[in-house]
Amino acid sequence: MDGKLAIIGLGSIGSMALWQASRLTDSVVGFEAHSPAHARSAAGGDTRLFRMIYRGNPAYYPILSRSRELWAELEAETGQGILTRCGGLSIGTSDGSYLKSLLETTRVTGAIHQVLSRGEMAERYPQHNLRPDDIAVYDPHAGALRTDRAITAAITAAEANGATVNTNTPIDSITETDNGVVITSGANSWTFERVIVASGAWSKQLMPEYLRAHTETKRIFLSWFVAREAEQFSPEKFPVFIRISGDRSMYGAPAVDGVTVKATLDGRGAPTPAADSVPRDLTPDEISETTETVSEFFPGLIPSIVRSDAYPDLFTSDSQPLMGFLSESSRIYSATGYSGAGFKMATGYGEIAASEALGKRWFDGLDFLRPQRFQES
Structure with a gap:
């Protein structure tokens, strides 16, 4: 194992999930395809309401x-x-x-x-x-x-708590095995107990087909x-x-x-x-x-x-985020699909994702956000 939790994408939600996870474990690693708060992410433009x-x-x-x-x-x-x-x-x-x-x-x-x-x-x-x-x-x-400040501040706080951050590391694939979740970037691979996918518009390539059809x-x-x-x-x-x-x-x-x-x-x-x-x-x-x-x-x-x-x-397709494990037995947690309205709640979403992915707390009343709503339909 390379850690308890990997977070793929350190933008609006991923950076906050990394910060919250670093409060719960000293074994969390973040992967960002570019650099934190890069100019092409959904958080670009300096401010959100x-x-x-x-x-x-x-x-x-x-x-x-x-x-x-x-x-x-x-x-x-x-x-x-x-x-x-x-x-x-x-x-x-x-x-x-x-x-x-x-x-x-x-x-x-x-x-x-x-x-x-x-x-x-x-x-x-x-x-x-x-x-x-x-x-x-x-x-x-x-x-x-202030979006740029928020993302960089969350990552800085997470690193101060012991989190590891890998920048310029795009993730090519995610595979669940009997021993954990394997993620790859080029010729490199890592194995984690659980993985959060929070890579925004880049999440689609890492999704199962039933979710791609609804995003x-x-x-x-x-x-x-x-x-x-x-x-x-x-x-x-x-x-x-x-x-x-x-x-x-x-x-x-x-x-x-x-x-x-x-x-x-x-x-x-x-x-x-x-x-x-x-x-x-x-x-x-x-x-x-x-x-x-x-x-x-x-x-x-x-x-x-x-x-x-x-x-x-x-x-x-229903303009609601995708928050939760891909299935009851999955170790992959989705935190994406915020449909242009996620940043104001990014800290709250980050806390939910980190807590649930690490098995520390389950939040009731969020069935309307769970990925399974599309699998069942």
Whole structure:
């Protein structure tokens, strides 16, 4: 045996699983095909939104709550500022399905929030140009996660706890044997008691066929703009936001670098043949729709994209992650398929994956995430 646990992929979830596993054992090894927080991973683009207010399955709320605690623990353990606590806004039409669904989920979870009228928004957050029937829901616990800092901090903390990290080591195959799990990279091989696969869009080649049929690699693009008055879009004055108003939708984050504001079209993930061949440049249509939306939503931003990029992520057919062993007898644990929405809960997902893969704790109530849901269908 080369160790109790191997973690393949040290990006959004794998880095957090490595950190959490290093708290539970001194025999964990991480494998990264490139370098930590490399520019082509799904975590690229500097920031991701953290929020406690959302629409959808209320079963995510305990993971979000635990993730919030763990982000603070990672900051304290490493001295890195990872979560910019600036609050968050969900904006939409007062009688539209977006806010109706969001508030219904919030009633179930009990998440702290405040409904802001159009007038209150104009007073508190005049950066937003609202339509006549728009209102907002304010989330005081929301903020912007610094992705590069988060990943490198988690890996640094794991190494300090005794974890081993192998960079520039792409894994070619995983094979279960009577004695453990054998993984290979070129001419090299290792054997571990158990393995976590957390390699995002690159996970598909390591999956059994029943999961490949229910996953798809998609391209997610991001865009940034310069503010006419940078101070108005600072984290102190401009919360993260998601806006779905009629025919337009956008999400974004304040100028955490003091210069550029992230403002990106929402829900535009498009299929791409492979994770290594994602087109990085925006198409003319993407540029046109993005700048038109920014022109309407944010008069304080110069409507010209100053920075853009695109990244791959693995989506499942039901948009829920794949978390759990591949079967009851398997030693391979899946932690992938976060469908463009995993980073805010990365610390919580990492704790779940590490704890379950090492046999330390099993988390109930997560059947909707287990890979077997597709095997049974």
